[in-house]
Amino acid sequence: MSYREIVTRPVLVWCAVTAGARLPVAMAPLAVVFLVRERPGGYSLGAALAAVYVIGEIVGAPLLGVRLNPVRARPALAFGCGFGALGFAGLGLAPGAHPVFLGGCAFVAGFAPAAVSGAMRALLTEMVPQRAVSQAMSLESMLVFAVWAAAPALVTGLALGVDPTLPLLLQAALMAASVAGLWALPAGWQAEPSEGGGESMTRILARAWPVYAMGAGSLTLLALAELILPALLEQRGIGIGWAGPLLAGFSIASAVGAFVYGLRSRWPGRLPVQSLVLVLSVAALVALTAVLPYTAAIGAALVLAGLLQAPAMLTRNLALREALPPSALAAGYSVMYAAVGAGYAASGSLAGGLLQVVAPSTAILCGVGLTLLLTLIGAAGERRMRRPAAAGAQAGHGGAPTAAGTPAEAVGDAGAAADGGARTP
Template sequence: MSYRELATRPVLSWSAVVVASRLPVAMAPLALVFLVRERPGGYTLGAVLAAVYVIGEIIAAPVLGLRMNPGRARPQLVAGLAAGAAGFAGLGLLGGDGHPVLLGGCAFLAGAGPAAVPGGLRALLTSLVPEGAVTQAMSMESVLTFAIWAAAPALVTGLALGTDPAVPLLLQGVLQALAVAGMWLLPPGWQNDSEDGKKGAGAGASLGRLLARAWPVYVTGAAGLTLLALAELILPALLEQRAVAIGWAGPLLAGFSLGSAVGAFLYGLRGSWPGRLPVQAAVLTLAVAAGVALVAVLPWTAAMAAGLVAAGLLQAPAMLTRNLALREALPPEAVAAGYSVMYAAVGAGYAASGTLAGGLLKVVAPSTAILCGVVLTVTLAAVGFWGERRIAGARAVEEGPGVVKEGV
């Protein structure tokens, strides 16, 4: 199927809701830094608020995702978006002079409230298109997501410096409130009543056990975000090491995002690619790791730019294959919860990599810190691939007698 077949009213409505709900998320860390940067110790407080926001996401995503009702998800999604809108509005109204505890509480609410929304909306998207168009739909989602993440920093910077540091947070609250209204343009859930009684592969198994069986996909997902953290957090220090103007960090990261958007689009042009999804995910993650490693060792700015664009080109397909593999590994009633757990896992991978990078930069050169992060990524990818192979082997053993019986 082609991308043209996604141009339906439900998918366009879904896209509008996604922009309104995810743009505030993409804006959040930088907006929190700008909000408090002019007060004493503002940059440190901004980093703490951003960390509190991310912790809220990591904690709440699996907890709320596990409670998502596939047939009647709208009330939960609306409540989460409303909580996020309240958190962002509270931050904007308190302003940069607000008490740190109150600001931290609002930041936690803004992160935790809508943490399960991305997973729910992704599950909803796959129910709006035919089965044969799922790959294209998820590719389209990735293109949209990378476009949002590319636009967010410029939007925050322009509003914070051109008007007032509180304006981006107030806009984020308004956007999530608009997403609440937009939810009534979409179906109430992604699984109808007749499907509720057909648990398929999930019959007799608890949701927690089903999600636990997909742990290799979460590990591979964390590996992928480790690379993204390396590219974003260490690049400025690497440029200084290379005696390159730090202003190149923005264009280089924009090239990474542009490459990712193009990679997502190209991946969706074909309905299927050679190899099983877990194998594709592992190979693509290792290829992205190789691109980031080249950025660490090549001294020329043009070569670094080429390495980042190439890494971005493969990063999006790597993310897509992980999401598709997770959808393949779980029954329909567990997919949204699985996406939420994945959301928490990749957030944890990003945070762990950022912590590692910060610690390493105190004792080694930026290029060495990147290479250490690449080693961590390769290790996580190898563990995830080993886990997937082990689970696939165990599943084949379990299904073996049944297959023989059918043959007889």
Template sequence: MSYRDIASRRTLAWAVVAVGARMPVAMAPLAVVFLVRERDGGYALGAMLAAVYVVGEIAGAPLLGMRMRAERARPQLAVGLAVGAVGFAALGALPDAHAAVLALFAFVAGAAPAAAPGGLRALLNSLVPEKSVPQAMSAESVLIFLIWAVAPAAVTGLALGVAPGLPLLLAAVLMALSVAGLWLLPVGWQADESDRDGESMLRIMARAWPVYVTGAASLSLLALAELVLPALLEQRSISVGMAGPLLAGLAVGSAVGSFVYGLRSWPGRLRTQSLVLMLSVCGCLAVVALLPTAAWIAAGLAVAGVLQAGAMLTRNLTLREVLPPSALAAGYSVMYAAIGAGYAASGSLAGGLLSVTTPSAAILAGVGLSLVLTLVGALAEVRPGPRGGAPVPPLPETGAPPQTPLLKRRRG
């Protein structure tokens, strides 16, 4: 297996479209804060708009993703991205509008294109040979982490150096360009809906809930660390200015972890890999919470980023095992919503815990909750059940022979 196997003009075109579709998502929360920060109660309003944007993503991803048709995904993706571009443009052009109007635009900007990440991932899978899907998903993960590393600096520079609304106007332009770029890609991907045996999409999605639980736990764990980090640095008498470099190290670690995971086959089943990686991430964050020096915090976050990237990739690859091909885009969209919900819950948990306990105790409480969610998801994945659904090909990421899906499809 090699990354050379996925290099082609079509995958390069896909990467360009993905940057246009995903960069606005990475820019949005910080951009809306800078948009209104000079108004009365600006930071509170900015936090509210960011929350509304995330709620839009959480609502839109499963609702639109489950309605996406594999063979004609392009029109649905184009409409969602175009409407999202309008939402971003309206936010950037009308910074002095009433708060309710801005909230409406923020919700539209979050909800309308929310199925695009899942649809684009399913489209990427169709552009590469089956054996190269792990490499393709690893490369996608590297791209996403790089986008999230670049976006905050771009937003800050444009908002403070030029104009507060400019980051959102740039986001609108990027998203509009991604719509045009869709016509460089296939109209959809092959998927025979008979593989669902007449079962409703909602029931198929619900059956994969353990994967969503552990996927959300994976990212919410690091989100909790990110949100508590400034307070933890103050508790340790370390300059709060170190938060930026430390979080950059976390992002770089995640990009490295994604790249390394795709370089070779790894031993064990996907569920075993996921469990080991998640437990290791929990251990890294316990180190961050307990050890007092900046060096240990930096090392813990960097290693946690490497391991968390692998954990998320195993979850996305597991969806390919447990869902029929025609439901993959919907499955990826529901995972996207689950991760967003996990991040939002982490923010609420962090705020609540910091008001009653120390930052280090807040991180340890988050680690404990993530351990519980991880074990619940892992135990649910090994439930016995009748076999059904399409045959499962050999797993390219492990080199293992065909196995019964861990979450069984039920007929009728």
């Protein structure tokens, strides 16, 4: 299956709607900092507003994701994007308002559309053939990395070159436009009412906790690369202006890595093993940046880390897709979104605290240690879940597993058999 075969008109419409919904999210933290930076204590207030926004995302993603109706998801998505647009508009139209009002708008802007990302991913995988899911998710990853690469430059140019309120108003307009675009897409995705055997959604989602743990661990590496790199460059006596090009190289390499991973529908090894190897490799490369003395060497390590970071993210999402029934996919992706957001926030807080007492290189190594801890916890949980699954499969001699006890591998194997073996293992 090639990329050309999935780039159809419905998928292109999906890309446009997704970009309209995701670009405001990528712009938000920096946009609120520029919005209030000229007020007394502006930078502290901006950091607080950005934190409130991220907290809104972390809280909203699981709460709203589990309440989505897979068959009729469109009204909930329109509701989320609509209120997200109102939150951004409130910030842009009242930049001098009381901090409590601004905080409320920031929370709504983060909370309301928090489940949209997961729902749009579930919708995309429904729009393409089963054998093309890897390519579809790779396409989504390339789109997301492009959005995140463009967002800082867009915010900075508009805020400094025109007006600090303009980025927020643009975010509101893009989010509102995505509401209209939803009606050009399917209303939802198919899900059998009997999936899960009557088991609660919470328990179904909880079974995939090892995937969430590994997801949180991986995003701590991204936080390290973004937040500590400027301080590390200063420690090495390298101009801080190199931070932008180095991070751009990381993002571009990540987009390339997503493209390369999608060139094949099947890679060697099970998805959890692929994810473990990729995350550990990225961790090793990020740790290497802490000890390398030259700009070119640090840049090379970051480029290699970026090439592997995107496939690491893709394998986690594909593993989650195998672990959950279709009716729980959007909720599962939303929980993953919250988990990786929490991992990013935790790493950022850890980095900020460590930089007060240790050198930037040491802070990076401590953050890598946190990544390794979360990753190994996730890997151990996945391995523990496989043991009873293997025992049950041997005892049943090919009998159908129950919905309550179906592990990631059993669901993946069943899906592969139904799809003619085309699903990614």
